[in-house]
Amino acid sequence: MTLLTCKDLSLGYDGATVVEGLNFTVNAGDYLCIVGENGSGKSTLIKTILRLKSPISGEILTGGGLKPNQIGYLPQQTQIQKDFPASVMEVVLSGTLNQKGFKAFYNKADKQKAKDNLAKMDILNLQNKCYSELSGGQQQRVLLARALCATQKLLLLDEPVSGLDPKLTIEMYKLIEKLNKEHGITIIMISHDFSAALKYASHILHIGYKPLFFGTKDDYLNSEVGKAFSIIGGVANA
Amino acid sequence: MLEFNNIFEKLSLYFQYPFVRYALIVGVLIALCASLLGVSLVLKRFSFIGDGLSHVAFGAVAIASVLKLSNNMYLAIPITVLCAIAILSSSQNAKIKGDAAIAVISVGALATGYLVLNIFAASANISGDVCTTLFGSTSILTLKPSDVWLSIVLSIIVLTLFILFYNKIFAITFDEDFAVASGIRVKAYNLLIAVVTAIIIVLAINLVGSLLISALIVFPALSAMRVFKSFKSATICSAIISVVAAALGIIISILAGTPVGSTIVVVNIVNFALFYLVGALKGVKA
Ligand SMILES: Nc1ncnc2c1ncn2[C@@H]1O[C@H](COP(=O)(O)OP(=O)(O)OP(=O)(O)O)[C@@H](O)[C@H]1O
Ligand SMILES: [Mg+2]
Numbered sequence: 152m153t154l155l156t157c158k159d160l161s162l163g164y165d166g167a168t169v170v171e172g173l174n175f176t177v178n179a180g181d182y183l184c185i186v187g188e189n190g191s192g193k194s195t196l197i198k199t200i201l202r203l204k205s206p207i208s209g210e211i212l213t214g215g216g217l218k219p220n221q222i223g224y225l226p227q228q229t230q231i232q233k234d235f236p237a238s239v240m241e242v243v244l245s246g247t248l249n250q251k252g253f254k255a256f257y258n259k260a261d262k263q264k265a266k267d268n269l270a271k272m273d274i275l276n277l278q279n280k281c282y283s284e285l286s287g288g289q290q291q292r293v294l295l296a297r298a299l300c301a302t303q304k305l306l307l308l309d310e311p312v313s314g315l316d317p318k319l320t321i322e323m324y325k326l327i328e329k330l331n332k333e334h335g336i337t338i339i340m341i342s343h344d345f346s347a348a349l350k351y352a353s354h355i356l357h358i359g360y361k362p363l364f365f366g367t368k369d370d371y372l373n374s375e376v377g378k379a380f381s382i383i384g385g386v387a388n389a
Numbered sequence: 390m391l392e393f394n395n396i397f398e399k400l401s402l403y404f405q406y407p408f409v410r411y412a413l414i415v416g417v418l419i420a421l422c423a424s425l426l427g428v429s430l431v432l433k434r435f436s437f438i439g440d441g442l443s444h445v446a447f448g449a450v451a452i453a454s455v456l457k458l459s460n461n462m463y464l465a466i467p468i469t470v471l472c473a474i475a476i477l478s479s480s481q482n483a484k485i486k487g488d489a490a491i492a493v494i495s496v497g498a499l500a501t502g503y504l505v506l507n508i509f510a511a512s513a514n515i516s517g518d519v520c521t522t523l524f525g526s527t528s529i530l531t532l533k534p535s536d537v538w539l540s541i542v543l544s545i546i547v548l549t550l551f552i553l554f555y556n557k558i559f560a561i562t563f564d565e566d567f568a569v570a571s572g573i574r575v576k577a578y579n580l581l582i583a584v585v586t587a588i589i590i591v592l593a594i595n596l597v598g599s600l601l602i603s604a605l606i607v608f609p610a611l612s613a614m615r616v617f618k619s620f621k622s623a624t625i626c627s628a629i630i631s632v633v634a635a636a637l638g639i640i641i642s643i644l645a646g647t648p649v650g651s652t653i654v655v656v657n658i659v660n661f662a663l664f665y666l667v668g669a670l671k672g673v674k675a
Pocket of ligand 1: 195
């Protein structure tokens with residue numbers, strides 16, 4: 152079942168193209184890793200998939216009954232003001248909003264869901280703290296918990312482990328794998344961590360390098376670009 | 390003791406007039422609405438929109454009074470709401486600078502309003518009229534019954550909308566991109582916020598005048614945010630501060646014969662200083 156199809160997609164800002172000629176599909180249950188150098192347009196692609204911005208040309212088709220309110224999203228950066236009054240619980244609860252339609256208030260189930268996801272990120276003890284007074288890694292965990300609350304079918308992660316300590320990084324990858332394997336949630340993840348990308352992903356999209364590569368992990372390992380980059384990732388020697 | 394008795398007598402004398410009671414109710418309701426939205430407007434860096442709209446409201450009231458409408462608000466509300474929509478859609482369009490658009494609209498409205506009043510006004514006391522619209526009435530007794538009822542009905546609508554959409558307002562204030570990504574109709578809610586802000590501003594003209602409205606929106610929110618660190622507590626505190634400041638300001642202005650609007654704003658300023666201090670002390674202790 153195809154969830155997403157990108158056809159001849161060109162992305163950019165104010166007419167300046169960043170990536171062009173993107174063609175790929177994401178099927179339900181896939182674990183797609185997007186790799187590429189800084190500024191190659193990975194975050195731009197995710198934002199375009201989420202319809203936060205529109206493509207310069209080409210189209211994105213959704214299938215398999217995928218609705219916007221079934222998507223969880225972890226942004227790379229959020230510009231949240233230094234003194235924004237928001238407790239961790241309030242932030243994580245806002246992840247459940249996409250399921251509520253016109254219902255105005257959170258119910259017990261929503262609160263439980265928020266707590267479960269806080270526990271998964273090991274920050275249940277921070278639930279009443281002020282978000283803007285947390286450390287960078289703690290904030291990342293909060294936003295991950297929020298993304299998990301919003302996820303029904305598809306989870307888009309923009310550099311999920313940046314800022315996390317080694318222990319949580321490993322747990323994070325395991326958690327994502329579990330969501331993918333056991334709960335059938337489709338994952339699209341941006342990562343600079345080649346070894347993890349090659350370990351967990353089923354598909355790789357490599358942008359910022361001509362020609363663009365899209366295919367399964369095995370095909371990637373046999374491709375020119377895959378060979379060149381997996382050495383950097385230390386996988387070839389492993 | 391004698392002093393206190395005097396004050397009490399004076400107050401109870403005033404409160405025998407239904408209009409004084411109504412004014413207090415209206416003042417408190419408007420202050421409440423303004424402060425609730427204030428938290429979101431301040432955090433979204435939208436407070437300047439409030440400022441621009443208040444000038445538009447001045448122009449609209451000026452035109453309405455020249456046209457001798459039975460109630461100035463019938464013209465001022467639609468005009469201000471339209472301008473709110475215009476400002477919002479232009480500030481979302483990156484090509485036209487939002488702040489410049491606001492400057493153009495607000496200064497234009499101010500100038501046009503004053504010009505229209507000067508050319509067409511029937512009353513001999515133009516500067517008095519202008520002063521009233523800019524800084525609020527010197528006496529709250531000038532509220533017309535239709536003003537009172539309109540204010541009450543609109544305030545209740547604003548409060549209901551705010552409570553119903555509270556969680557969504559938080560979401561779009563905290564992280565607009567995530568809100569869009571999770572399917573919340575951010576544009577529609579931004580529009581709602583702008584329209585409601587416009588309505589509150591027009592309502593508040595009678596209370597504090599168009600130049601001082603921003604204070605009603607900004608000060609309670611800023612005060613509350615110095616001390617409270619969750620959105621809910623900051624919103625509730627902002628509402629309480631605003632209600633208390635409005636009631637206190639109105640009562641002081643009755644007793645001392647000072648202009649209502651400026652008195653309320655000064656109470657808010659004193660209050661801000663207090664909360665600033667408390668926030669600083671809390672920071673030192675923590
Ligand atoms: N808001 C913006 N306005 C204009 N140009 C932008 C904007 N955001 C990004 N760009 C440009 O688009 C290009 C791609 O940016 P993008 O954020 O998608 O890169 P990325 O692949 O996610 O990089 P990184 O690995 O550093 O996160 C960059 O050259 C950047 O300069
Ligand atoms: Mg990026």
